[in-house]
Amino acid sequence: MTDRCRRIAIIGAGFSGTTLAIQLLRRVTTPTEILLIDRSGVFGLGLAYSTTNRDHLLNVHAGRMSLFPDEPDHFLSWLKLTNHPAANDADLAHAFLPRADYGKYLQDSLAAAVKAAPLNVRIELITGEVATLDSGEHHTAIGLSDGRTLIADQAVLCLGNPIPYLPARYDDTASLAGRVVDDPWTTDALQRIRPDDQVALIGSGLTMIDIVIDLAGRGHRGTLHAVSRHGLLPNAHAASHAYTIDAFDIPGTIRGQLRWMRAHVAKAAGAGIDWRAVIDAVRPHIQLFWRALSKSERKRFLRHCRAYWDVHRHRTAPAVAARIDALRTSGQLTVTAGRIAKIECTADKIALSIAPRGEASERTLDVDWILNCTGPTSHYAKGPDRLVRDLLDSGTIRLDGLGLGFDIAPDGKAITKEGPPSSRLYALGPPTRGVLWEITAVPDIRIQCAALAENLATDFG
Numbered sequence: 001m002t003d004r005c006r007r008i009a010i011i012g013a014g015f016s017g018t019t020l021a022i023q024l025l026r027r028v029t030t031p032t033e034i035l036l037i038d039r040s041g042v043f044g045l046g047l048a049y050s051t052t053n054r055d056h057l058l059n060v061h062a063g064r065m066s067l068f069p070d071e072p073d074h075f076l077s078w079l080k081l082t083n084h085p086a087a088n089d090a091d092l093a094h095a096f097l098p099r100a101d102y103g104k105y106l107q108d109s110l111a112a113a114v115k116a117a118p119l120n121v122r123i124e125l126i127t128g129e130v131a132t133l134d135s136g137e138h139h140t141a142i143g144l145s146d147g148r149t150l151i152a153d154q155a156v157l158c159l160g161n162p163i164p165y166l167p168a169r170y171d172d173t174a175s176l177a178g179r180v181v182d183d184p185w186t187t188d189a190l191q192r193i194r195p196d197d198q199v200a201l202i203g204s205g206l207t208m209i210d211i212v213i214d215l216a217g218r219g220h221r222g223t224l225h226a227v228s229r230h231g232l233l234p235n236a237h238a239a240s241h242a243y244t245i246d247a248f249d250i251p252g253t254i255r256g257q258l259r260w261m262r263a264h265v266a267k268a269a270g271a272g273i274d275w276r277a278v279i280d281a282v283r284p285h286i287q288l289f290w291r292a293l294s295k296s297e298r299k300r301f302l303r304h305c306r307a308y309w310d311v312h313r314h315r316t317a318p319a320v321a322a323r324i325d326a327l328r329t330s331g332q333l334t335v336t337a338g339r340i341a342k343i344e345c346t347a348d349k350i351a352l353s354i355a356p357r358g359e360a361s362e363r364t365l366d367v368d369w370i371l372n373c374t375g376p377t378s379h380y381a382k383g384p385d386r387l388v389r390d391l392l393d394s395g396t397i398r399l400d401g402l403g404l405g406f407d408i409a410p411d412g413k414a415i416t417k418e419g420p421p422s423s424r425l426y427a428l429g430p431p432t433r434g435v436l437w438e439i440t441a442v443p444d445i446r447i448q449c450a451a452l453a454e455n456l457a458t459d460f461g
C-alpha cells in the first residue's frame, strides 16, 4: 500500500454517484479524496428524487429501497428514526412513499457517511459542469465548463439519462414554439399552464403519469391527451404471494425467454399467484437473461417487446394508478395509440397531427401545450451533452453495440473506441443499459455501486 493520497472523481451526484460516494466512504481505508461533481449544485437527489410534489410516489415499495444490498432494512430504519407515521413495520415495508422522502434519505445517508469516514478519506462536493475528460497514462484531467481543471487518478461517469427531446419536428421559430416543451422536468412550463388549457402529452409511461399527477394536483380542468405509439400505460402494483423460481435454465432467444416466462406465469396462476410475482422473482436475474441474448435477439426484443415489457416491469404505486384511472373515467385524460405525424404552431393553438395505430387517416388535436413525456431516452450520441460528445469524439468511450449507452467491461471500466478498457474511467447506472439492460432502478444500481466501490477500495496499492 502507498501513503499517497489518491483522488477519485465521481461525475454526477444523482442516485448513482451519491451511492458510490457513500460506499467509497464506508469501504476505503487508504488516503483518498473523493470529488463528487454535479452541474446542478444539488448533491444526492438527481432527477428522480428532486421532486417536491408529495404525490410523486416511489414506484418500488419502501422495503426494497435500501441504499445497501447487504443491509436491506437500512431505509426502513431511517424512516423509523425520522418518525415516519406507519402503523407497523409490515405496513412501512410495503408502503409507496413520496420520492421527496427518499431524496432526504439519500442526503442524510451521504452526510452520515461523511461523518463516519476515516480521517484520511475526504470528500469534496464540487458544483460545476464537466465538459471534457482526458484520461491519460498517469492521471485523468477533468475540464469544467468554467475553465477549472481537476486532476484525478480515477473517474466514474454517473451521468444518468441523456436530456430528453421530442421525437418529432416542429417550427421552433413560430410564436407558440415555447409551448412545445422538450423536457418537462427542467422548465417552469407546468406553472405557466392555465387550468383550462388543452395539453397533449407525448408518451404514456411513468413520466406522463408524473406530469398528469402534477397538473391534477394544481387543479387542472382542461383535457389531457396522452399519445404514444402503443397507447399502453404502466400496470399498477398489487399485493400477491411471492413466487420462487429455483433453477434458471436461460433460453438464448427472446422467443424462448417469453415462452419460459409465460410458462411460469401460468404455473403461478394455477397456484393463485399473480403474474407480478413472477416478474419480481425473475427481476434480480434479468441481466443474465439479457446477456444470454445475441445482438440480433436484443434488437428483436427492443423492436417487438420493449413497450409491453416496460408496462409490466415498471409499475406504478396503487394510489397513483387509482388517480390516473379516475381521470380517464371522467374523460379528462385520454390515451391514444399512434404516431406523431406533424406539429404546426398556428396563431393561437398548436395543431398536433396523429396517425392513430391501425387507422388510415390522420387526426388533428388543437392544443395549447405539447409536453414531451417520452421519458429517459438512450440517445447519448445525438444529445447536446458536451462531455459525452467529447468522450465519444476522442474515443475515450464508445457506445455499446445497440447504441443504448456506453460500452463497459464486466468490472465497470469504460471501453475505448479502440477496444481495450480504459485504465482510469468507469461508468455506472442508466448509461450502462445496453450492456446490462436492467439497470434502471435502485435495487439494481445499488449492487453496481457496491461492487465498483469494493473494486476501487481494494485495487489501489
Ligand SMILES: Cc1cc2nc3c(=O)[nH]c(=O)nc-3n(C[C@H](O)[C@H](O)[C@H](O)COP(=O)(O)OP(=O)(O)OC[C@H]3O[C@@H](n4cnc5c(N)ncnc54)[C@H](O)[C@@H]3O)c2cc1C
Pocket: 011, 012, 013, 014, 015, 016, 017, 018, 037, 038, 039, 040, 045, 046, 047, 048, 049, 057, 058, 059, 060, 099, 128, 129, 130, 131, 158, 159, 160, 161, 210, 376, 387, 428, 429, 430, 440, 441, 442, 443
Ligand atoms: C422520475 C423518475 C422516478 C423514478 N422513480 C423510481 C422509484 O420510485 N424507484 C426506483 O427504484 N427507481 C426509480 N427511478 C429510477 C432511478 O432511481 C434512477 O434512474 C436513478 O435515480 C438514476 O440515478 P443517476 O444518478 O444515474 O442519474 P440522475 O439522477 O439523472 O443523476 C445524474 C446527475 O449527473 C449530473 N450530470 C450529468 N452530466 C453532468 C456533467 N457533464 N457534469 C456534471 N454533472 C453532470 C446531473 O446534474 C445529475 O444530477 C426513477 C427515475 C425517474 C427519472
